[in-house]
Amino acid sequence: MLGFLFTAIIVLSLAAFYVGRSAGNRFVAENGPATHSLAGYHGAFVAIWVGVPALVLVLLWLLLQGSVIDNLLLASLPPALTDGVAPGRMSLLLSEIKNTAVGVTFGEPSPELSAAADTWARWNVIAGWAMFVVALAVMLLAGFFAYTRLNYRFRARTNVERFLSGFMIFCSLIAIVTTLGIIVSLVAESLQFFSMVPPAEFFFGLNWEPQISIREDQIAGSGAFGAVPVFLGTLVIASIAMIVATPVGIFTAIYLVEYSGRRVRNVIKPILEILAGVPTVVYGFFAVLTVAPAIREAGSLLGFATSPNSALAAGGVMGIMIIPFISSLADDALRAVPQSMRDGSLAMGATRAETVKNVLLPAALPGIAGGLLLAASRAIGETMIVVMAAGLIASMNINPLDSVTTVTVQIVTLLIGDTAFDNPKTLAAFALGLVLFVVTLCLNVVALTIVRKYREQYE
Amino acid sequence: MSTTLSARGATDMSGTSAPSTTQAPAHQTVRVPMVDANLPRLKAKDVSVFYGDKQALYDVSIDVPEKAVTSFIGPSGCGKSTFLRCINRMNDTIESCRVLGDITLDDQNLYDSSLDVVELRARIGMVFQKPNPFPKSIFENVAYGPKIHGLARSKTDLEEIVESSLKKAGLFNEVKDRLHSPGTGLSGGQQQRLCIARAIAVGPEVILMDEPCSALDPIATAIIEELIDELRENYTIVIVTHSMQQAARVSQKTAFFHLGKLIEEGPTEGIFTNPRDKKTQDYITGRIG
Structure with a gap:
């Protein structure tokens, strides 16, 4: 019909x-x-x-x-x-x-x-x-x-043009309206959560054990919703990812823009783009099956106690995942530095490395910093790799060889299986999601502002 | 345009003897010797440049007189900037560019594999068409070269070099109170003088200028031209310019390029008052270009 x-x-x-x-x-x-x-x-x-x-x-x-x-x-x-x-x-x-x-x-x-x-x-x-x-x-x-x-x-043409522009406005509004809808639903559920768990406990509590309260007969031992260890875990893994990805990404970009010949660039760039297109679940396999055992092996050889799902494995693989992101934004930023700057420096008798260090990087720094912030916000919001490779138990722990959990992992585990939407256990996922959303939104806004400001500099 | 040109060439070949000395093949350069010029230390011999398969410069040979201003003139795309960039090997940065022939400074071949291009560029400085100060302070812009070449042993040394370079570029009095404000905040003419100061600070022997006034207003141009005239006491200067008046005003020797070939070179006065080659004459009187 x-x-x-x-x-x-x-x-x-x-x-x-x-x-x-x-x-x-x-x-x-x-x-x-x-x-x-x-x-x-x-x-x-x-x-x-x-x-x-x-x-x-x-x-x-x-x-x-x-x-x-x-x-x-x-x-x-x-x-x-x-x-x-x-x-x-x-x-x-x-x-x-x-x-x-x-x-x-x-x-x-x-x-x-x-x-x-x-x-x-x-x-x-x-x-x-x-x-x-x-x-x-x-x-x-x-x-x-x-x-x-x-x-x-x-005036058929005028009318058609007017309709088309209206249609395009409508399309662009869809994304905005959706974003607003997401915010509203997140805030609504979070408010419900905060009516059951005081915000002070959520934001400053050091104990995260939401799973305990799942059965009615256990209500006496009701769960603890101190999210600090979860935030800390996210911070640890995202930091490891950034530590891996920042130097690799930036040096890749410098090599591609300043040193490589066209032929090399034509090989490396598409490969980086392929890397950017790999589904994160595949990175997850890689982390669980290859990297984590290798790190555990290496750790035990060196005499360190290494958890099988160490933060290092998840963070390191996540770092690999965001390398293309950083390198392509740094690439843009370096490319946007006018050729005349390079010429000016080279003509003074500076070597390429001196030119990069003294002229190009300072000039491209805002753009690169913006790219790093965008990458960080991706690392914080990344889910699949950590679901597969990071731990589930929240602990106040910054040892990269130990197991930590992240905000995204907790959201997933809270929403898997039987869920009751009047239970703080389920609603906690929305509170975590709201925090995640706000943090990544702030990072993105700051990063995009920096990137945009920088783009205008050489117009 | 090219058809009329070749037609003219054809009449020249068949007609009565032209004012030029000999009926030479098309790319034989007309040379008029410089009188009482200093001995040349910078010489180019049979320089050809290719961008990929395309040849941009054909067998250019020229001597650049010491402590004088030599200007390259010619219509757009004639290869004068390409040739200028060969002299400090800035063409190395263009991947597809190939340079044949010899350019020598004090009889040392600049394209010899034993030569360090970094040292070369310290001896042969360059000023570009568009002022390109680094996004740093005025002081840092000038101090950049001395720092990377280790020319200053102490902070006071460095300050002296910066000050004297700015003085030589005629900029010091205008900026002495704001040495630490950004160089990009200066006016176009000041920026270009800052770039000249930056080039001077390394202590070069030769300064190459690629249309240094084309982005400037007439007053700033006049100031720079005056500066070039002063600088020739201490430096060998090669300037590429679109403006024949500028070439006539600032240079002692002029070379005319056309379609990648060096057509005529000689004392500036002679070229503009008594050009020997038909094409030079046509260009100077505004018929080609």
Whole structure:
């Protein structure tokens, strides 16, 4: 039904385009250069009027149809079904009715339930047909309206351009609205969490044991939500990653920009880009299966007690992951330093290394610093590698050979398995997520400000 | 344009004897000897430059007189800047660039593998078309060269070098109160003089200038031209310029390049008053270029 409707919209829009265009062609033939817009714009104008309102209507209809029918259904239910059901459990009743309608039932449904299910199914069919008819009517009316407006002085081009710019504004708003939505949902759930656990305990507590409180009979030993060890673990792993990635990334960029010939660059750059495209779960395998055992082996040879899921393994592999990120941003920053700076320094008799150290790096430093901050925010938010390679137990510990846990790992473990959204154990994930979001957002804002400011410097 | 040019060349070949000395092949340079010039220490012989497969310069030979200003003139793309950049091997930074022939300073070949290009560039300084001070303080800009070459033994030494270089570049009085403010904050003409001071600070023998005034206003240009005239007492200067008036004003020797070939070279006065080659004449009178 729906597929048929969308096909109809597309076909009718195409038809409208051809009708409009042939009208446009007629105007051009009759009036020549006095015609305001090219024939194609006339076609596009009519097509937009046919397609877009109908599409918007259908989407809105689909969005609202479910809840409208639900409410009507609830209102029409016989008291035999609704009696004794708590107001909060109405949605359960509704899903029971819907399941019955599609044939997913446990045992024999009561006759009232079957009747309700029949009603629900019937109303859905009616709503579907109504939508189809209304959409068709809207298309025809709008198309007729648009077609009657066409004449040789009609500014179809202006109208089409205006629609396009509006459409692009709409697209760019989607990301912003989504971000706002994320913030709202994170904040809402976090507030709920903080009503159960005092913020002071969360932000300053040194003990993180959220798993304890999962069963009701253990409520006496209710969990501890001091997130400091979790933040500390993230800090340790992200620091290790940055320690690995910063020098490697920057020196890679310097080599590529200042030293390598074109042929070498043409080999190394694509490989770096491939490295950037490797899924993080693959890095996770690498960390767990290769790096962690190697570090453990090396540690035991040297006589250090090394945990099998050491921070060093997770952090080191994460560092490898962000190398291409740093090197490509540092590459941009170095490349943005004008050639005249290099020439000036080289012409003074400076070597390449002296030029890099004394002129290029200072000039590119803001851009590189911005890149490092962006990379750091990625390292902090990185999930898959640490889920696979880092530990689960939060401990106040900065020994890189020991096991630490991170914010992202804790979020994942808190949300895996049975979750109850009125339980601080689950809600803690949102509080952690909020902190993560705020930290990475701040890092990104600062980094992007630095990068942008720096870009303008040599304009 | 090129067709009319070759047509003219053809009439020259077939017509009565031209004012030039001999009917030479197209890339035979017309040379007029310099009178009472210092002996040249910088000499180029049969220099050809290729960018990849494209030849940019054809067998250029020229002597650069000591402690005088030599100017290279010619239309855009004629190879004069390319040749200038060969003299301190700045073309090394361009990957596809190949230089054939010899350039010698005191009979030492600049392209000899035993020569250290860093030392060479300390002896042959360069000033660029667009002022390019480093994003550092005025003091640091000038101190840059002496520092990397270890010319100053102490802080006072360094300060002296900076001050005397700025004085020689005629900039000291304008900036003495703000030596530690950024060099990029100066005006265009001041920036260019800062770049000259920076080049002088290393104590070079030759200073190459690649259209040093093309990004400057007339007043700043006049100041720089005056400065060039003063500097020739102590330095050998080679200047590439688009402005024939500038060449006539500041230089003692002029070389005219066209399509990668050195067409004519000789005393500046002679070139502008009595050009021997038809192309030089055409360029100077504004018919080509």
